[in-house]
Amino acid sequence: MISDTAVESDTAVETQRGLVEIYSTTKSFHGNTVLKDVSVCVKPGSVTALIGPSGSGKSTLLRCINGLEPIDSGVLKVNGEHVGVVERSDGFYSLNRKKRALQRVSVGLVFQHFNLFDNFTALENVAIAPMQVLKRSKSEAYETARSYLDRVGMLERADHYPSQLSGGQQQRVAIARCLAMKPDVLLFDEPTSALDPELVGEVLDVIRKVSASGKTMVLSTHEIGFARQIADQVVFLDEGRVCEAGPVEQVLDNPREARTQKFLERVFG
Amino acid sequence: MAQHPADLMESINKPRITRKTKTEKTAWIVLAVVAVLIVHTLISNPNFEWATVGRYFFGFPVLKGLLLTIILTIVSMALGTLIGLVLAVLKIMNITPITILVDLYLTFFRGTPILVQLIFWFNIAALFPDLFLGIPFTDIGWGINVNAIMTPLVAAVIGLSLNEGAYTAENIRGGFLSVGKGQLEAADSLGFSEWTKITRIIIPQSLPTIIPATGNRLIGMFKETTLVSVLGVADLLQSVQLIYSRNYETIPLLIVACLWYLIITLALSYPQKKIEDRYSKHKNSGGKVTATTEGVKLG
Numbered sequence: 001m002i003s004d005t006a007v008e009s010d011t012a013v014e015t016q017r018g019l020v021e022i023y024s025t026t027k028s029f030h031g032n033t034v035l036k037d038v039s040v041c042v043k044p045g046s047v048t049a050l051i052g053p054s055g056s057g058k059s060t061l062l063r064c065i066n067g068l069e070p071i072d073s074g075v076l077k078v079n080g081e082h083v084g085v086v087e088r089s090d091g092f093y094s095l096n097r098k099k100r101a102l103q104r105v106s107v108g109l110v111f112q113h114f115n116l117f118d119n120f121t122a123l124e125n126v127a128i129a130p131m132q133v134l135k136r137s138k139s140e141a142y143e144t145a146r147s148y149l150d151r152v153g154m155l156e157r158a159d160h161y162p163s164q165l166s167g168g169q170q171q172r173v174a175i176a177r178c179l180a181m182k183p184d185v186l187l188f189d190e191p192t193s194a195l196d197p198e199l200v201g202e203v204l205d206v207i208r209k210v211s212a213s214g215k216t217m218v219l220s221t222h223e224i225g226f227a228r229q230i231a232d233q234v235v236f237l238d239e240g241r242v243c244e245a246g247p248v249e250q251v252l253d254n255p256r257e258a259r260t261q262k263f264l265e266r267v268f269g
Numbered sequence: 270m271a272q273h274p275a276d277l278m279e280s281i282n283k284p285r286i287t288r289k290t291k292t293e294k295t296a297w298i299v300l301a302v303v304a305v306l307i308v309h310t311l312i313s314n315p316n317f318e319w320a321t322v323g324r325y326f327f328g329f330p331v332l333k334g335l336l337l338t339i340i341l342t343i344v345s346m347a348l349g350t351l352i353g354l355v356l357a358v359l360k361i362m363n364i365t366p367i368t369i370l371v372d373l374y375l376t377f378f379r380g381t382p383i384l385v386q387l388i389f390w391f392n393i394a395a396l397f398p399d400l401f402l403g404i405p406f407t408d409i410g411w412g413i414n415v416n417a418i419m420t421p422l423v424a425a426v427i428g429l430s431l432n433e434g435a436y437t438a439e440n441i442r443g444g445f446l447s448v449g450k451g452q453l454e455a456a457d458s459l460g461f462s463e464w465t466k467i468t469r470i471i472i473p474q475s476l477p478t479i480i481p482a483t484g485n486r487l488i489g490m491f492k493e494t495t496l497v498s499v500l501g502v503a504d505l506l507q508s509v510q511l512i513y514s515r516n517y518e519t520i521p522l523l524i525v526a527c528l529w530y531l532i533i534t535l536a537l538s539y540p541q542k543k544i545e546d547r548y549s550k551h552k553n554s555g556g557k558v559t560a561t562t563e564g565v566k567l568g
Binding site for chain 2: 066068097098101102103104105107108109111113115116117118119128129132133177178181
């Protein structure tokens with residue numbers, strides 16, 4: 001019986017690789033509710049853009065998908081597996097650190113402030129997780145790291161430390177660092193918000209390239225024009241709720257909700 | 270340079286002269302007076318007995334005491350740093366019962382005077398006359414007569430190390446807390462284990478904070494070792510005390526000790542200053558770790 005379920009879940013994982021399901025999820029910090037009854041479904045291989053004003057819960061939602069923040073209630077699954085918890089008849093029990101770490105490997109998160117490791121060069125930043133977490137050999141990890149740096153156009157600066165790189169360059173290395181772990185889902189938390197305007201383009205180009213490779217992506221952004229180009233689905237969050245969700249043409253071009261219309265008007269000003 | 274009328278050119282080329290303030294001028298005079306007074310008393314007061322100072326300065330017992338003081342400093346510092354590192358790592362693991370144990374340790378060793386602790390360790394045999402290391406409820410193990418092994422030197426090393434460990438733990442923990450939250454989140458989101466996170470990210474990145482502070486503790490420890498003289502350990506201070514208890518040349522011999530303490534402290538202060546400058550420079554330029562972790566390589 002045990003082996004039966006194991007086989008079943010194995011095949012389930014294969015067909016659900018890259019699937020993100022969020023049902024009636026709630027999250028609060030110190031009594032302040034940040035996500036209220038949020039339901040979003042991201043199909044494997046699709047690109048979802050999260051838009052909405054600052055403080056609407058976009059970052060928190062991404063951090064919950066990555067398992068950095070546990071949710072308070074609801075169901076949140078990646079690859080068909082509950083994130084950070086295991087379901088029993090009497091409730092959800094949190095997974096131990098090792099299993100949580102293992103789950104995070106399949107979900108990559110690109111941070112707003114890059115968060116490259118200050119004590120490592122660009123190349124080491126990309127190579128360290130495959131070496132330490134996936135137990136790749138040093139030569140293999142470095143070789144893969146070089147190919148990913150090349151993909152984001154940062155191979156020339158492989159031996160630079162983060163402090164010697166511009167924000168745009170750091171973010172490109174951060175994307176390479178995520179890709180090197182071959183995640184099933186790639187999350188971007190306002191990847192260009194901390195950049196000088198003239199550096200936004202180079203990072204968007206890289207993200208566009210990644211999205212073309214067919215990876216499941218969820219991206220929170222203020223770049224509505226960019227969202228329109230790459231997204232299959234747009235989710236408009238407001239005060240922790242999903243105000244409107246649907247295909248790009250519907251949400252961005254013909255928003256039904258008054259709040260979505262108001263937000264888009266303000267953004268396009 | 271642009272061309273201006275001749276009289277204006279003259280003004281433009283005049284140098285800028287900094288004038289000393291009235292307060293500064295007065296302070297220089299006070300300094301000169303104090304210096305003259307000090308030199309005068311050093312020369313004219315016969316009780317300093319500089320000839321005696323000179324005679325004992327390189328004396329064998331004094332140098333032997335100095336050597337013991339240096340060894341005691343190095344050994345206690347090394348053990349103390351190791352204990353501190355272990356305690357700090359245990360504490361950031363954030364497992365409540367372990368944190369409580371570490372806090373008990375820190376509270377005891379930071380809350381009681383080091384002098385009392387040293388005397389306590391020296392007399393520990395009165396509390397545990399025989400120590401038996403082994404498997405509980407069996408006869409397998411290793412018995413120790415505490416009285417026999419707890420010599421003054423052993424008590425001194427244990428006392429200084431355990432005490433230093435408590436202070437170093439707080440110092441290292443402070444360094445750990447200085448590591449940015451984003452760095453830890455990046456490590457978590459990539460699936461790092463706690464051990465990898467601590468050894469590859471937290472420790473290397475906190476070195477710029479920890480190393481200068483540890484240097485200061487080393488200088489402090491060098492002077493703190495004088496306390497072991499109460500146990501009868503023949504360190505520098507105890508050595509000169511033994512001499513002046515026989516010949517009553519108290520002041521010259523204390524001067525000998527002071528001069529040696531000063532020489533070593535100053536010798537340690539120079540590299541300490543260099544270390545502080547180096548780490549603070551890199552911190553301010555935003556590339557705080559580029560230089561500090563040159564030696565910390567992947568692999």
